[in-house]
Amino acid sequence: MTEQKTQNSNTYPIAEFPLRESFEQIDSIDSNKAPIAIDFGSYEVKAGIEPSKPLLKFPTMVAKVRDRVNSVTHSFVGNDLFLNSSFYKDAKSPFTDSFINNWEYTEIIMDYILSNLTTGNNESPILINEPLATISQQRSNWCELLFESYNSVNEVTFGIDSLYAYYGLAGNNAFKKNGIIINNGNASSNVIPILNGQADLSKSQRLDIGGDKLKTYLNRSLQLKYNTTFTDLQINDLFHKYSYAALDFKQESKDMLSNIDILEKKDITIQLDYKEPEVIIKSEEQLRLEHEKKQQLGLKLQEQAKIKREEKFKEKQEDYLYYTEKLENDWADLSKTELIRELEFAGFEDEQDFKKYMKSLVNSIEKAKNNDEDGDEEEEPVEPDTSLIDIPDADLTPDLLKQKRAQKLQLAGFKARQLNKLEKLKRKEELEQAIAKDTKWREQDLKSWLKDKHGKLKTLLEARKDKIQLKKELKDRKSAINQQKMKNLTSLVDEDTKDANEGGGRGANKRNRLAVTIDNDPNDTFGANDKDWEIYNKQNEILDDPVKIDEMLVAEFKEIVRLEQLLLEYDPEFSEEHTLNHQLDNSWRKSIMHRFLRGPNKYNDTLREHNQIHLNIERIKPIETLFNPYMQGLPQIGITDICRNIILGKKARLGNVETEICENIYLTGGVSNTKNLKQRVVKEFESWLPTDTNVDVHMSETPSLDCYNGMLAFSKSNYYKDSILSKKEYLEKGPEYLKEHKLSNVLDF
Secondary structure, eight states: OOOOOOSSTTEEEOOOOOOOSSOOOOOOOOOTTOOEEEEEOSSEEEEESSTTOOSEEEESOEEEEEETTTTEEEEEEGGGGGGOHHHHHHOBOSEETTEEOOHHHHHHHHHHHHHHHOOTTOOOOEEEEEOTTOOHHHHHHHHHHHHHHOTTOOEEEEEEHHHHHHHHHHGGGGGSSOEEEEEEOSSOEEEEEEETTEEOGGGOEEESOOHHHHHHHHHHHHHHHHOOOOOHHHHHHHHHHHOBOOSSHHHHHHHHHHOHHHHHHHOEEEEOOOOOOOOOOOOHHHHHHHHHHHHHHHHHHHHHHHHHHHHHHHHHHHHHHHHHHIIIIITTTOOHHHHHHHHHHTTOSSHHHHHHHHHHHHHHHHHHHHHHOOSOTTSOOOOOOOTTTTSOGGGSOHHHHHHHHHHHHHHHHHHHHHHHHHHHHHHHHHHHHHHHHHHHHHHHOHHHHHHHHHHHHHHHHHHHHHHHHHHHHHHOTTSHHHHHHHHHHHHHHHHHHHHHHHHSHHHHHHHHHHOOOTTOOTTOOTTSSGGGGGGGGGGGGSOOOHHHHHHHHHHHHHHHHHHHHHHHHHOTTOOGGGSHHHHHHTGGGGOHHHHHHHTTSOOOOOHHHHTEEEESGGGTHHHHHHHOGGGGTOOSOOHHHHHHHHHHTTOSSOOHHHHHHHTOEEEESGGGGSBTHHHHHHHHHHHHSOTTOOOOEEOOSOGGGHHHHHHHHHHTSTTSGGGOEEHHHHHHHOTTOOOOOTTSOOSOO
């Protein structure tokens, strides 16, 4: 797709499926028996007869599609897979790691290649690559496929992909010097030393990390980070476009997450696909009707709420009148013991509980009256009529008795209002006095006043921080505070049980024997008595209620804002940047997790930003595993450490051969095209070589074509003739026969 930046400079869209409209058209050629190079890689196939311009270049995948109408199965190869996204989704590779395990798919791919590159009876020799130290069965299958399936194939040359690439880079001097090849392929990476112009395969080593594992590692990292799935095409695009090798992985990782300026340069934002919700534009008439409907609904809800309030108010009035009448008539002559018994029968724990309930009724009734009043709050309340209160009940009719109770209720409400008014006036006076005292202190000694306000602000901020941390810990069942809470409860239960068993006497032992518990343990009677649960009240000394914490945080926040307003007004060194609101708005700047997940900018919870991913550490993590395979859980050493072991071995210092090898390092393979990889290899070599050693890394502009170009270059050399395996030799010596040459595998390592 055409890469286009969106909004800020480091934001790019996710790769789209490269849908094709028609089958790929290959220009017909007349090879005139020119050698055909086929780089049959596990990632993609390159085939052609001209250097740097393969006529065919496509992914090594095949899709089989069943036409149920005509009962025919169609095979789609290469770029034709992009005719339909389902083709590519169902496509499979003939490879498992470096080895081919599906020869049916391999034959389909070769049919596609040879049908496009050869015409009629044109017999063109073929050069084909194979991995280092491949098993003989793989080569045998290749021989059978090429010689027995295609009449146009009479000559084949097999060679190691790394050595083909080396020959393409080194040219005619390939067999005249010492050097070392680092091939970073799709399935694996190989290191092959070149000694006296000959590949020393016995000292070659393989690292089980290639482009495929690097992309898988990137995919898993992003899935763990964002819990989002990506297609293989998207991961491939992200890897090739944005991954690079860090010269110092630890330092660069630290710099990215600790320095926003560096992160702004390194962070890449990828915009995922999303659909904006449809915005319906309404006419003025529709808006007016909706507004009226909302108003009507609001009035209806207000009316319903008013009816409920009136019902509750009526219930509380009836309760108050009922218990007032009880106190004055039925309970008036009772003894304290009898009164408590009656109260317990009515559902109260004791006399104190009853008084508390009556007081709450009076307050609730008064509050309801105040809420319904429309007059001025400062208006002097009128004293209610109390003419019937002092008259005995015996002298009153039933209607007058009801009026007497109502007068008592009104009088109680009047007294409560008067008391509340006095308390408000007292609080107001105290507040005015405190403000006046504080103002006087500020005017007389501003320095000490500011010091006091800064000290109080610091105390409040620390207390707020502790409460926020406590609230987080309360959500974690395994946190220290919750564990300690359970231990305290357990110890209290044990103490109460011990006291009951030791001091309860015969009656207590009898109760223990008769108690019925969940696990039928006669000694475990906790919960049999309701009072057992009172031990939880002993935990009230510990602040463990999130609701209470929230209430305290709100109150503290208001006080913090008040103190900050004073400091902003009277302390010239205190600015908006020091306020809590500013710190909360910019807290993301100090959050490493925010930088890791959301990049260097503030996160706005919009649909657009919700569908964004940020590549920062992920840009350097995959390539770093080439140098530190333990990051992927592999028990191997890195690619440059392998080179060190091969070059130095057990030697303490470099000789002429080793020095020449360091001057001829060849970096090949598609992964080698990663940005900064060449510089990282040089840095790694220089870290263990003497300071005056010259390190020279050779790399082409298109490392992914090195093997293909090397094949064609080798086909024009004097060594090519001795590398050809003819069909006649195959028929005489069998498929297990290996024709060894300078770029081939060997039978015995």
